[in-house]
Amino acid sequence: MDFVVAQILTGLSLSSILLLVALGLAIIYGVTGVINLAHGEFVMLGAYCAWLLQSQFGWSLLASLAVIFLLIAALGWLIELAVIRHLYDRPLDTILATWGLGVMTQQIVRLTAGGELRYVQMPPSLSGSVNILGATDSAYRLFVLAVALGLFLLTWCIYRYTSFGLKLRAITQNRAIASSFGINSARAYRLTFAYGAGIAGLAGALISPLKSVSPEMGTTYVVDAFMVVVLGGVQSLVGTLASSAVLGEASGLLAYYSNDTIAKALVLIAIVIIIRFRPQGLFAPRVRA
């Protein structure tokens, strides 16, 4: 029993990280149709911000979260303004441009912060562990899980219940028609991109105490996040939640049974097969094209 609970908790922790990382990508992709290959770099920048604020200014991680969200959101806003908005009707070029941006970001970090691994301290208040049904789990991991779910709910509520969300849904259906009804789709896209970037930054900051921080860390996360989005379906936030949960638990099990390299290869093969046979995702209903 303890073992099963522990396994489930491990999976949940992985799921929460996946959800955090994928949420931003899913929002951006779902609304604007842009596959942001620099998404991993937003995550990485969030982690570096956490490191910088902690090591240089002595901020606790919890205190810096809001600042990090705003910083990375502002960066996303700028990138949308400078690059992405020119490319909405050239989808192949967006993945190239965002890829290029990712390389630049990595390189800038390497040149300024150095290539070595960095570590971020866990907030002392959350460094203990909690007993759940006989299994122990780190309080911080549970905190991350709570934040991930909270952010998801917040995003979902914005999308469902605010007038901004309604506009977004209208734009997603048909940008031209939404624009003709006076919806400022350029502004909506920019805000969406900023919000998605901000959440990615937040994800990076939250992950930083759990993993080491390096300029290359984003690459892994963009693949994972993409996997979640592909599996969950492009325009379904609930699908993102479901696929994070499934993938987190599955990779927890997979890591238990096989080696890491093969697990990575299997994830990629799964992506390929899903794209080929169910491009709309596993959790999205079939609709007429």
Place this chain on the structure above:
Amino acid sequence: MSGKISRQILLYGIVCLAILAVPLLVDNAFLLNKYARYLIFGMLAIALSLSWGYAGILNLGQAMTFGLGSYCMAMFLKLKTVPIHTGSDGLPDFMVWNNVTELPWIWVPFQSMPFALLAGMLVPALFAALLGWFMFGGRVAGVYAAIITLAAMVVVNLIIIDQQSYTGGFNGITDLAQFDILGLAFDAYSASTYYLVAVCLTVTLFVALVVSRSKTGLILQAVRDQEERVRFFGYDVALYKTFIFALSAAIAGLAGMLYTIVMEFASPTFLGVPLSLSIVIWVAVGGRQSLLGAMLGAMLVTGVQGALSETEAFLETWTLVMGGLFVLIVLFMPKGLAGAVEALLRRIPGGERKGDARPAARQGSKSQPHLGGAL
């Protein structure tokens, strides 16, 4: 029309002759080795230009086919060393270290040179054909196809790293014999190897030119423009795309084989994400819709990179500059340097038809039939 084609052939021929003439001016074996590497990157750029520029298939995993070709050659050259390095076992050294007792079946045919040379092109082509059939048969296109090519490459890369006892794993296959054929030996640091690469490049460039000029090339451009429409004329679009994808893979495989000869080893980095991204950058810089532009773009970018790589700090900054340049080109110059040169030539009065004096109206459009230059 035909005047333009002959002008194009002339231009391509001059460039190839210039490339072939380099050893007459350069007598430095180290430099020739370096230049041969740039030529190989030029071949890779031609391969990507065929699939991306002409057929609109953005292959983010072009390095996969390059790496497969490279490993085919490395396996052959490794087996040539076997009696010397390992004595009676008849096994490559790294297999002995990994406690492999029998030559794996996949290695056995690589004892034959004709097989290895064919495999170096056919294995990548077959891989690409299968992947192409899988994607294009299911009408996966655009961004999704790009992602699949990337994922497929990473999978192959991971498998090669994981299967250390058969592939040399992370270290790749090193300590190779020298390549020789028909009594000619190809020392990596020699003019003869440079010529080998230059001749292969020339042949590749002209084969690619013929394909792009053929009706098949035209149909592929139509597919790039409006895939759906082409089907209703009775063309099997998936087959056309698979064909160009496989041809591009075969060219990359040939480039990979040559790269092993020039570098004297094969490594998993040959089918890594950074190289694949570099190929895309070269082609974007040179001009994706121009074979010659893409090829020269590769040589230009890698040449500058090579000149700067003497100092580590320069190289790091260069990667940053390259990234920025790439983003700018994607944004504002989708046709790369070749497109810019064509636009310039079009402005030179006298030569061209009236329709050509409006480069602005042609943004993002194909230009061969009008071009002032014959890029």
Place this chain on the structure above:
Amino acid sequence: MTPAREQLLALRQVTVSFQGFVAVDRLDLAVASGELRCLIGPNGAGKSTTLDLICGKSRTTSGEIAFRGAPIHALKEFRIARTGIGRKFQVPSVFRELTVRENLEIGCSRGPGVWRNLFRFSGGADTERLERLAVLVGLEDHLETQAAQLSHGQTQWLEIALILAQDPVLILMDEPTAGMTAHETSMTAALFNRLRGRHTLVVVEHDMGFVRDIAETISVMHQGRLLAQGTADEISQDAKVREAYLGSGGIGHA
């Protein structure tokens, strides 16, 4: 109806539904060889969908489509095209990045194989034929012009020329005169009358004047079904047709 002619195309009880919406409902339609058939009906009657079903762009939910006596509804689009069916789309779709000449070369699709086309080049055997076609549709001075720079009417003509280059037995035309001037429309009518006999045509059209100029038999569709069939006069007298068109301004303006 001309019973002497051999039947070329037959739709039997063809039905298609999208997410429960039945766009074409147990449609029976037969077209004889060499005929010029017009397909009319109010918006949403299922006319374009019917053409989509014949050329394979959409798939039937049930029913059978036979062409030259063999079922084609399960074939892939390019195989259907190879049996001799050409399609002109409602939104003119030509290859905008290519020149008019190159477009026409694509249209000449007699040998559709990859291998064979590797050894064919511009200026080959098709040149004379495609230049004649360019003259036929008035684009002979624009052979080297990029298709993106043609006017709307010219683009329509180019697509018609592409279909003629393909030289199919059966031509499916979806609103060929949309966006054309009155002069262009009458020239199109003249062209269609010349094609009669050599090709079989099924034309979806809203312009009743144009339909009167060209049609022998008119089939009227309504809510996915065949409502009436006959000559132009018979159709305009038909009570059911008048009723179906009520609310869309009468048949002449539909």
